[in-house]
Amino acid sequence: MDEVEREERVAAGFAAGDEACMEAVHRRWRPLVHSLARRALGDEREAEDVTQQVFLAAWRGRGGYRPGPGGLGAWLTGITRHKVADALDARTRRARVADAARRxxxxxxxxxxxxxxxxxxxxxxxxxxxxxxxxxxxxxxxxxxxxxxxxxxxxxxxxxxxxxxxxxxxxxxxxxxxxxxxxxxx
Incomplete structure (x- = not known):
């Protein structure tokens, strides 16, 4: 079985709820997700939080996964972008509250x-x-x-x-x- 077939099989198992496939997906895509989050947020702890949120959201929303161009990696990258945006929004809200508290x-x-x-x-x-x-x-x-x-x-x-x-x-x-x-x- 070549690499493409293996990834397709893992993605199908992930979408079906196979926990072993979830573990394989996490092992395969975690470095990319974490790298994107760390680069966008500039904070290691926030990047870890976002990485966990991405895989939790992916697991919960796995029924909505549809194979397409880029496969599971592209889908996880999209979720990462949304979670990073949420983290940046939360950071802005915290800064506004802190500013209001100072003022x-x-x-x-x-x-x-x-x-x-x-x-x-x-x-x-x-x-x-x-x-x-x-x-x-x-x-x-x-x-x-x-x-x-x-x-x-x-x-x-x-x-x-x-x-x-x-x-x-x-x-x-x-x-x-x-x-x-x-x-x-x-």
Whole structure:
């Protein structure tokens, strides 16, 4: 049996749910998947996580595998691209939350109660998900104690835009914070 036939047989066994074939697929394609992830992410630990996610997703989605040009390697490469994109998105979200925490960080004075810390983390996380213009308007309003007119003057935005950003941001926050248990947000 030549190499092409062997790979086709392994791919068919993998798609059928044969664990031995999954092991062979992992052994054969793990170096490529890991290399692509490491190159794209620049972080060994994240690359390991993505590699595991790729093979888990491949195993779970093996019923959707259809042999085609490039075979199983091309299919796994596609999954890798999606998982790398997800990891980069998660990295961006973490950076936004960290940035929001720095900008809206703790104030000097007595330390807050644990419940207040949880509330603050939840609200900061939701704030970090807002577009930057809406974040800025809310920050100036609540932390800068500025009116909407003052925000418009300071930022150079039209007053109507400031009002729209404020309204949309508060609507999004209200809607997203409704999903948390009442004890998490007071």
């Amino acid at each position: 809206f960080g703790p104030r000097p004075g007595p330390q807050p109660e644990p419940e207040q810390v949880v509330e603050r983390v939840v609200v900061l996380g939701e704030l970090a998900r807002l577009p930057s213009a809406q974040q800025r308007v809310l920050s100036l309003a609540f932390y800068g104690d500025l009116t909407q007119t003052q925000i418009a003057e300071r930022t150079g935005m039209p007053l109507g835009t400031v009002k729209s950003h404020m309204r949309r941001a508060l609507h999004v926050l209200r809607r997203s914070l409704r999903t948390f248990p009442p004890q998490a947000i007071r």
